[in-house]
Amino acid sequence: MPDSGPWEEDYTRRGMLWGGVTHDLPDLPLRSRVLELGCGNGKTLCAMIQRGWDVTAIDFSSHAVTLSMEVIGVSSHGHVMVADVRCPPFKNDSFDAVFAMHVIGHMDEMERRQITNKLPHILKHGGILFFSDFSTDDFRFGKGDKTEAATFRRGPGIITHYFTQEEVIDLFSKLIPVSIKIHQWPMRVLGSNLVRSEIQATFTR
Numbered sequence: 712m713p714d715s716g717p718w719e720e721d722y723t724r725r726g727m728l729w730g731g732v733t734h735d736l737p738d739l740p741l742r743s744r745v746l747e748l749g750c751g752n753g754k755t756l757c758a759m760i761q762r763g764w765d766v767t768a769i770d771f772s773s774h775a776v777t778l779s780m781e782v783i784g785v786s787s788h789g790h791v792m793v794a795d796v797r798c799p800p801f802k803n804d805s806f807d808a809v810f811a812m813h814v815i816g817h818m819d820e821m822e823r824r825q826i827t828n829k830l831p832h833i834l835k836h837g838g839i840l841f842f843s844d845f846s847t848d849d850f851r852f853g854k855g856d857k858t859e860a861a862t863f864r865r866g867p868g869i870i871t872h873y874f875t876q877e878e879v880i881d882l883f884s885k886l887i888p889v890s891i892k893i894h895q896w897p898m899r900v901l902g903s904n905l906v907r908s909e910i911q912a913t914f915t916r
Contacts, residue, residue, distance in 0.1 A: 737841065737913075739764060743807040746833070748796045748826075749814030753779035759810075760789045767806075769794040797826045804835045813909075815882075816844035816872045820859055823872070823882060831885045834916045840886060841913055846893055847873045848908035879912050886914035 736755075739745070741763040750756050750768035756779055759766045767790045770776050776793050783789040794800050796814060809830055815823055830840060845851070847861060852873045855863035862872040874882075876891050891912040898905050 736762060737808075737839070739808055739839075744805065744835075746799070746801070746806045746809045748799070748809065748811045749817075750779050750791060751775050753782035753791075755810070755812060756789060756791070757782055764788065764808075766790065767792070767801075769796060769799065771795055797822050797829070799826075799829060799833055801833045803832045805833045806838060807835055808839045808841065809834055810841045812841070812843045813845070815842070816874065817870060818872070819862065819870065820872075827882050828885070830883075831916055834886075836916055838916050839889070839913060840883065840915070841911075842879065842883070843894075843909050843911045844879075845871065845873050846908045846910045847875055848893065848895070848906070849873055850898070850905040850907065874910050876910055876912075879910055883912070883914050886916055889913040889915055 736758060739762065743764045745759060745764045745766045747756055747759065747766060747768040750770045752775055753768075756766060756768045760783060765788050768779060769792055770779070771793065773793050776791050779791045783791070797818065811826075811830070815826060818826065834840060851863075851871070852861070853863065855865040855871075858864050858870055859872070861874070862870055864870045876893070879891060880888055891910065893908060894911050895906050895908045898907050
C-alpha cells in the first residue's frame, strides 16, 4: 500500500478536509452496486447512499475511513473499508459503476497506469466509470515542487497530477469513452479571481 502518512497528517490536523457542494451524480438504477475510490471523509458517499445505491467505498487513510463511517452511521447501503485503490480487492464483474473522483490525480504515473489496468476488470459488462480530476488549465497547475510531467508536490507531501483530455482518454484506453468535458468554476483567493478547472469523463466497459 502507498504511504498514507501525508493524508493521515492532513486529516488529523484539519479533520473534515472536503466540504462544499457534492458533485452532480448521474442517474443509476436503485440498488446499483457502486464503488467509490478514495472516499475521504464521506462527502460524496453520503449523497450516493441517499440515491438508493449499494455503495462500497475505500480509502487508504484509516482516519478518513473512520470519518466516513461516522458520517454514514448505521446505513445498510454503505460499506467502508481501508484498502489500496491502486489494487482494489474485488472480484471481476463486481460493480455496475465505479467513481474515481479526484483520486487518480494523487498518484504518480506508474500508479495511474496500475489502477486503470485494474478498473475494467471489476466493472460489469456495460458498467460505467465516472472520472474527474484537475486539468492543466487549473490555477494551481505549476504550483509546488515538480515531481513528474504535470505533477506537483504540495504541503505535507501530497502530489497532484493535472490532466489533459487526450491523456485521460489514453489512460482509460481499455474502456469505451462516452463523454469527456472541461468543467470550470471561479474561486476567489486573497482578493484574486481564479479559475478551478477539472476534466469530467465517462467510460463504459
